[in-house]
Amino acid sequence: MIELEGLTKRYGEKVAVNNLTFSVRPGIVTGFLGPNGAGKSTTMRMVLGLDRPTAGDVRIDGKHYDQLKDPLTYIGALLEAKAWHGGRSAYNHLLCLAQSNGIPSSRVREVLDTVGLTAVAKKKTKGFSMGMGQRLGIAGALLGDPRILMFDEPVNGLDPEGIHWIRNLMKSLAAQGRTVFVSSHLMSEMALTADHLVVIGQGRLLADTSMPDFIARNSRAYVRIRTPQRERLLDVLHEAGITAVQTGNGTLEVDGGKSEQIGELAARHQVVLHELSPQQASLEEAFMQLTAESVEYHAHTDAPQPPPQPPQRQWGEDWRRS
């Protein structure tokens, strides 16, 4: 388990990570989602003790990273691609890592095999492609056979075959009961990989929810209606037992695929409609909307600030209505 409590990091005036509290559980892939600059890498660096929190705490199986004996056997991480000496071979790079962390050297061949680099194990890493570099980084994360794995944007720059491989690897690691924490700025990628989602924007927690719950809430069908007789239509819909929500831009929204029924009701009561359109929210749109709100919230500091809301409400209820 990785547990964050009120985790905060400031760089001068900049609040990179703002009071994050959540847990990353074993046996599932937890996606850590946020736009560029949201604070994902800073959070991961604090998990590994590479950055010191300004406030709050982060623990791995109840301990701080620097309290772990042989930390690579607890938690393996891919933070930056190509964080190694280019003049060394892949084998020697992993061997050094193994020897300095009390890991048997026999493990080096095993992880090279797992990531598919056996054939190039003796080649200098400076000639490696981006995809080979990512695989080597992942081999390093797997070296200590840790129960917890953390990957920062592992699919960046990979070809479709590499992306497919990493996706399956993460799923199989979680299926073995390990904790898998993976960051991305792409909802579409997370939708295919993660069982659980933690979404941040501007360093703040925006959502902490299961992927099925996120999909159920955000891929709902709804009907958008524009009418110059809004109050009249609201009354007609209300009488028919249909709940409509007024949005900020003057339209009405009704959950579900009831456009025919609404059209017929409007005709029967002679209500003019300017638009009656079935909509299907995509997960990518839901994510963009969710994080765009957080950017806006921070950009207009003169605007009246809304009262703090529990994270579930901020993203679940309001995203289509503002």
Ligand SMILES: Nc1ncnc2c1ncn2[C@@H]1O[C@H](COP(=O)(O)OP(=O)(O)OP(=O)(O)O)[C@@H](O)[C@H]1O
């Ligand atoms: N050492 C630092 N000094 C000052 N500001 C920093 C430092 N490291 C990160 N930041 C700032 O903190 C914010 C969060 O950065 P971070 O790299 O954690 O975001 P991210 O979500 O990982 O983004 P990306 O997807 O682009 O990697 C950014 O505004 C960044 O500019």
